Amino acid sequence: MNQNNQFNKIYEDNYHKVFGLCLGYVSGNEDLAKELVQQVFIKVWENLKNFRNQAKLSTWIYRIAVNTCLQELRKKKKYSLTIEIPDEIDTEVFEKEERFKAMYHCINQLSKENKSIILLDLEEVSQQEIAEIIGISYEALRTRIHRIKDKLSKCVKNE
Template sequence: MIPEQQFEEIYNENYHKVIGLCLGYVNGDEDIAKDLTQEVFIKVWENLKTFRNEASISTWIYRIAINTCFQQSRKKKFLPLTIDVPDEVGEEKFPTEKRYHNMYACINQLSEINKSIILLELQDIPQKEISNIIGISYEALRIRIHRIKNQLSKCVQNERL
């Protein structure tokens, strides 16, 4: 397969996963997420010939995406997500959207590594693949995910992390 076709296939298979991860890092700012996603795929294109098949291509791309998002979050701190919906309308018409925004606001309070873990988990990435992406054992990952979910539950219920 010629490199352009290979890259196009990789891009099509992984674009939605990468932009979903980036959106989580930038509090849903689509413009920044698209820029980060583009940066990720530029890095994939530039380094595709050095990919050694030691992990799956998607694991390798997630690692690039996480590193790219880490670098961006170090440069610029993103404001927590807020939703400005009047209470009388918000409680009746938008309860799911409000919970969704509250959850992501809580996720953004996590450490960078825990944030990466839960964003990958929310995208239904298999936990064994997440452990490879993050570089920790599967057992340690399972324990960490359990603790992260407990933290998020408390946060969403307006308790402190």
């Protein structure tokens, strides 16, 4: 398999995971999330030759995604944190959007590192893998996740 075919497969297999993660970083702003996903995969393409199978491919891609999303967002300070709600929508959709708004609001209260940890957890990434992505021990991560979950639950209750 040549590099372009290999990259194509990686892109198709991982697009949705990366998109879900990036969407969390930009509070549901889909256009911005797509831009971030593109930046992430440009980096994946540039660094594919450096991938040495020392980590799982998904861990490697998540590391690039976390670092790239944070770095791009440092540069783009001003972006819309609000979810666009159409003028005419039914109550159910409205409530759903409001719920997501509250969730994003609570996630945005966290530090960037804690935000990365919880977004990965919400994307069903294993705790072992999250520890490898962030660069902290598994034990430290477990304690941290526990604290973040508490904080999020309290925040959502108050929203």
